[in-house]
Amino acid sequence: MKQNELKDFLDEKVTVYNHPSFIESDPIQIPHLFTKKEDIEISAFLVATIAWGNRKSIINNGKRLVEIMGNSPYDFVMDFSEENFSNVEPFVHRTFNHIDLAYFFKSLNNIYINHGGLEYVFSKYAEKNSLQPAIHHFKKVFFSLPHLPRTQKHISDPLKNSAAKRINMFLRWMVRNDNAGVDFGIWESLSPSQLSCPLDVHSGNVARQLNLLKRKQNDSKALEELDDALRKLDKHDPVKYDFALFGLGAFEKFTENKKN
Template identity: 50%
Template sequence: MYLYSVEPQNLKEFLDRKVAEYNTPAFIAPDPISIPHRFTQLQDIEIAALFAALFAWGNRTIIINKATELMRLMDGAPYQFCLQHGEQDLRRLLHFKHRTFNPTDLLYFVQFLHHHYVQHHSLEQAFTRGMQPNDINVECALNGFHRYFFSLPDAPARTGKHIAAPFKGSTCKRLNMFLRWMVRSDAQGVDFGLWKGISPAQLICPIDVHVARVARRFGLLQRPQTDWLAGVELTEQLKRYDPTDPAKYDFALFGLGVVEKF
């Protein structure tokens, strides 16, 4: 347990220091972001990142192991698998499970990814299709992705729990983390910065109970519920410190809340 006494006027300096501490290549290996870092092709990175982010609740070692298992079942080539799989290939997925994510969910994800990639070069279009020209954040992108993802005629109702959306009040923590990975970039090379249709300024800082606890301790969050509006409130506060890249403070808040148990 780390103890800090930070005066409000020094909070930006403290958080910037924590970003620099955690936003380093050393962060990659023990984190789910290590899964997409195993790939070089855009589409492989996108697919690996999506699954790694959506599996990201609970123990990080287990998350990495399950995402690794899924990549192995996809022959280490998730994009090729989603585009060219046959019935025999899909049978390999029938025993895959991670917490509440089961084969029914996985088979639909593969179906959706096939549906999307035969029409589009990148998964980015699945998010930007819902955006409006003057969007200040990714709320419309996430709501649009939810509608698009479940637009196929045989979408299982049970899979709805795995794709969050602001209109449902969810924090959308895992999808916001996925967007952070895809959108923001810097010299440290942790996040990929592959997508240009969404600005880092539009990202919402991923928030869960750990990040919310730290944010409340520092007076960055007043809302008692940990939901979508809490993520928006936190991000607006973080924009006082960096209006162009507020989601970088996810490194600091995550490090303080999860690693340091602040």
């Protein structure tokens, strides 16, 4: 498939999946419960953190997180104390547990009180053409308080060769304004051109099938390769193609159909 044909094909799929109906089956529905900027970004960050495994389980546990926060994420975080949290029923999503969640609340409290909020931390360390260094620095700020080593595994570091799928997805939600009502676009200090594709099994396999990606591992090197390919298709909004790649893989079983 020639590049202009590939672009037309993927643009068509973006139109199909970058649509409000996408919200119904996606974890992004959780932050869509809110209208206040801080409520949206806090709930989005927490849901993105647990966004691995069964999608139904992710959504159900995302709703549970909202309940724990009394349906007011920002107020809950700003008033958070570990003493009060000890009375909350334990939370578990796969390997992310009650202890991890307590630290996440404590760290978010610190970020809003002492570091200007989530958007400011990411924008402070952003580079012109990439947010991957910003993710690395964000992780250092996030874990600057005393914590158990086990909790660090729940935020990936691109500078340690991770594709950082979940946090790149969170950044897509916050930065990209799609005019379709799916992504929020509430972080105006950053540009969609700086974003990286949330690389997972679905998007990676479809990208390889379409010759957008040659590297076999879904790591930071693969992410860089895929970003370069997608920016050639649209340098201003390359990550819109996440909808096409994910939709083709998860909903249309594109790679399986190609084999048959």
